[in-house]
Amino acid sequence: MHHFIGIDSFKGCISSSDAARAIKTGILHADPDATIDWSPVADGGEGTIDVLSANGFEKIIAPTIDLAGRPIEVSYAQKDRIAVVEVAMICGLHLKRPEDDAFSLHTRGVGRLVRQVLATDASDIFLALGSTATTDGGLGFLAELGADLLTQTGRPISWQTNPLMETKQLRLPKTGMSLHVLADVTASYAGEQGAACVFGPQKGLNASEIAVLDGRLTEIGRRLQIEHIKGAGAAGGLGGAAYALGASIESGASFILRMIHAKERIERADYVWTGEGRVDRQTAMGKLPSQVSALADRAGIPCILLAGEVTERLEQAWICEAIHDPDEVKTLDPFVTKQRLARRAEQIVRRLNPK
Template sequence: MRHLILMDTFKGSLASKEAAEAVAAGILQQDPSAIIDQSPVADGGEGTLTVYAAGGYEMRTEWTVDLAGRPCEVMYAQHGQEAVIEVAQICGLSMRHETDDPFLLHTKGVGHLVQTLRRKGMTKIRVALGGTGTTDGGLGFLHEMGCSLRDEEDRPIRFHTNPLVETQRLTCIDAPFSLEALVDVRSHYSGQDGPAYLFGPQKGLRRNEIEYLDQRLKEMETILKLENIQGAGAAGGLGGAIHAVGGTIVSGAQSILTYIGFEERLRKADYVWTGEGKVDHQSQLGKITGEIVRSAGVAQVPCLILAGIVEEKVSGALDCRSIHVNQPVTLDKEQTFARLKEQASIWLKELSREKG
């Protein structure tokens, strides 16, 4: 039997590659003759650089500033004149310090890094969005890209607060190179499915701040002509900002699946294994797990999902199981690996019995 294993990260426990290795170990424990095909995957968030590095991109480092303006050194992937960056390394939620006010955090560092890479000769830059701690509509990014952000007295904004608060007039310019936003959500720039309401609470914003920032996002949405643009709300509105300077918004999951040659590999598989730390409603709205299940269904290849927590099963999967046998508990790296291996072995044994 041929098994295609494409596991997303189990945040806080296992990277994508390690999760796939755990599932492979479980399969081989049950069937030593099994043929394994595995790759790290991501959907435009954490782990995207690993996918490109596995495909031949070279990992490099560069300096920029984080979501509070502190200098930070980050990794990026490069192949020729193309580069890939992960915004989670620059303005990720995990970058926030306890003393940081979530209302004031910005995306200037993303724009700074993009401009640095442009000066280094990059002609195409992919920006992997996901896991950010910012809700500035991407205005910090636009400032660094050379756009004009001015206050109510027609002066350049000073970043004394969230740039969404200060900016009253905004004039954008088109980026003179190819810019692509890899998104893992289809949210709009404002509204109930926009970044303020949808992700503001987990970023530490208070209710009144969420309502205020959403109102400002709505005003910027009109100025930037982002109405009805899916993915514009990704990364606190950074997706929309990239679109505003002539960049394109694409599905991170689909882009990465194309990059790893998923369709051709799928045709050779008898089973597809995928999963992530938590499977929920969001998993079917552009996340890598849902996209793999959908494509496997079209190809009529059974797809099995192993997750840390299962809040809602993904339609089209053969089954979706949690690695927590009894109740959710906090697992470390070794425990998560062992549980994935164990459940994969048990599941394959059940499948073998059903086949005869």
């Protein structure tokens, strides 16, 4: 039997590659004659550059600044004239230090890196959004690309706080760039389903800060005419800021799967394996396991979905199971998680091919 494995990372636990290798181990324990095709995958957020570099893209190191303005070196991916910037490398939650003020973190470093990429021969720049600690509406990004952020009196803002607080007038640059946003969320720029209200708590913002920022996002969103754009609230509003510059917004998972030629690889398989750390109602809303399952379903290939926790079964998956047994404690221990993935994969293959 031939198997294709495209499983997302178990965030905070194991990478996509580690998860795929564990499943491969389990399959081969049960069926030593099986053939395995696997690739690291991502949903367009954290881990995107690693996935692309394993599939023909070159990693390029470049200097920029992080979410608090500190110098930092990051990598972006390029193949032919396509360049991909993983925003979490510049302003991700993991870069936020205890002394950093969550309210004032910004996306200037993203714009600074994009400006450098524009100086190369890249014709299309993709921004992989997700797992950011910023909620500046993407204004830092816009400023680095030439936008004028002005106070009510027409003076440049001071940058002493979140740029949303001071910006009352905004003039966008004419860039002429071909920009694309990769996002796995459909959050709006502002409102109950917006950048501040939905993601503010996990970024360390308190209720009063969220209310203030949401008010400013509402105003800036109207000025940029992006208040009704799905995905504009991704990465604290960076998705909307990029859209205002003419960017398209598309599913990060779809982009990744296209780049690794997943459709063709799935069509050659007898079984397809996917999953993530937690499968719930959000999984069906375009997240990577649902996209892999949909490709398998269209090809008529059985899809097996494994997760650390399953609270709602994905209908397109032929098998959808948690990797731990009912009497086992859930854990984020990487070693235990890999063991359980391998064990569950072995058990499933033995069920599929009883001797």
